[in-house]
Amino acid sequence: MLENVSLRPYNTFGIDVNARYFKECLNLEELRELLPFLRQNAFVVSGGGSNLLFTKDFPGLFLKNNLRGIREIERSNREVIIEAGAGENWHEFVLYCVEKGFGGIENLSLIPGCVGASPMQNIGAYGVEIKDTFEYLDALEIATGELKRFNLDDCAFGYRESVFKRALKNQYIICSVAFRLSLHPTLNTSYGVIEAELAKMNVLEPTLKDVSNAVIRIRQSKLPDPQHLGNAGSFFKNPVVEAEVLANIATNYPKVPSYPASDGMVKLAAGWLIEQAGWKGKKMGAVGVHELQALVLVNFGGARGSEVFELSQRIVDDVEATFGVRLEREVNIF
């Protein structure tokens, strides 16, 4: 175990804080050896560090989960079950599946981070969430050292939610995740600008690879690359509100975008609310709101995590004052 390690290379915001302890684990045995320590100390398990914000030095153990390996578990005429180690890079895993002709996660191309974090918030983009193809995950229980299997219903997946963020927070280390993918996939191109991008690419009959490429191109055109500009993707979740809240906003803002959600609720676009509140492209010292996507807060260089957090708080307060809607942070704050 290393001590007093800078986490700057381990979080895509590029925040320079120290972890009191640091350990990278390559296999289950190494994880098991750490369990007594984890039972006594604060810790954070991490993959790619693309959904974390450190507001101060971390007083416990930063555990980089680097369990690797991709294997085929089962195959029928129609489907294949593929299991990947928690430390596999998510986008490389998506590309691996696309190359093999396994369909279902191509719309999730270019999401940063690792496979092991994907169930944490049921990652989603372009009309697809991992819950749509999720088969099971295996996770190490910290209290007992047992490897436990979680099926779909056990995970309580919701919009950017799972049981691992709520009732079972800090109780399990996800070691591998399996997906049921289609050998005869139906492509999902109806969301947003995918079809327009395919047309720009002169693609008339898209393949899995074309859809993946279209998503990559769209994302590269509007999202900052953390290698060049520190960020953790969408800082806030899209709020899901009562229809009445939407109606109130529409009185003053008739063009307010909204999408149907479950139980008669509606989803608002947090980025739009932030933009209307005047924050898009704004800079506050070393931090700011991205000029093309108001949901993304950025570190222009050398920012402290507390500065990012303060900016986020000002946005939360302004959006609430303007629209009566309180934004919830998606990024995990430490």
Ligand code: FAD
């Ligand atoms: P980390 O940031 O390392 O960890 C995130 C959380 O998961 C933490 O709470 C951590 O403790 C926990 N965790 C990580 N690994 C494990 C494990 N093995 N066991 C238990 N707990 C674990 N997200 C989306 O949903 N959709 C998007 O389209 C999207 N686009 C993004 C674009 C950009 C440019 C960026 C920077 C981020 C984006 N994100 C998106 C957010 C982020 O990429 C995802 O949430 C991703 O799944 C985080 O993976 P990670 O390995 O980096 O997790």
Ligand code: NAP
């Ligand atoms: P966008 O296409 O400009 O859309 C803005 C918002 O409206 C999105 O947040 C999206 O909600 C919602 N939306 C748009 N079309 C929709 C539809 N047909 N049905 C339901 N909801 C719709 O969004 P963007 O910022 O460019 O992002 C594109 C996709 O990548 C989105 O799915 C977004 O969630 C995902 N993304 C996520 C992160 C992250 O860190 N979490 C970062 C970048 C991009 P949803 O977000 O619910 O889809």
